[in-house]
Amino acid sequence: MLIGISARHGHLSAKTQRRIQEKISKLLKFHNRLTSLEVTVDLEDANRPEVEIRATIEKAGDLVATNSAPEVVSAVEGAERKMKQQIIKFKDKQIQHRSNPAKYGAVPESFAAEMN
Numbered sequence: 606m607l608i609g610i611s612a613r614h615g616h617l618s619a620k621t622q623r624r625i626q627e628k629i630s631k632l633l634k635f636h637n638r639l640t641s642l643e644v645t646v647d648l649e650d651a652n653r654p655e656v657e658i659r660a661t662i663e664k665a666g667d668l669v670a671t672n673s674a675p676e677v678v679s680a681v682e683g684a685e686r687k688m689k690q691q692i693i694k695f696k697d698k699q700i701q702h703r704s705n706p707a708k709y710g711a712v713p714e715s716f717a718a719e720m721n
Contacts, residue, residue: 613647624681648677
């Protein structure tokens with residue numbers, strides 16, 4: 606699993622990079638096929654830095670979440686929440702697509718009611 610952190614138009618301290626990595630690594634528990642997480646912090650507007658998180662999922666596409674806030678860490682937290690929601694939604698879609706109740710012998714409710 607690769608976690609990359611980069612900055613545009615400025616520099617991030619080692620302490621800030623560690624805090625970002627701690628927050629982003631929480632996303633790993635929501636999907637077991639995450640191959641990389643890329644965090645880009647744009648410091649062009651010093652009063653409102655913008656954070657972009659790009660997650661790459663094996664055998665699927667990329668998910669992207671962006672957020673801006675007065676501080677870098679709070680912008681990362683907001684983008685991390687958005688990414689978490691996207692990953693959970695993506696995984697739910699995969700599970701629903703794969704599961705076909707009729708295939709596994711489940712009886713539809715309408716038939717179950719008639720049988721009783």
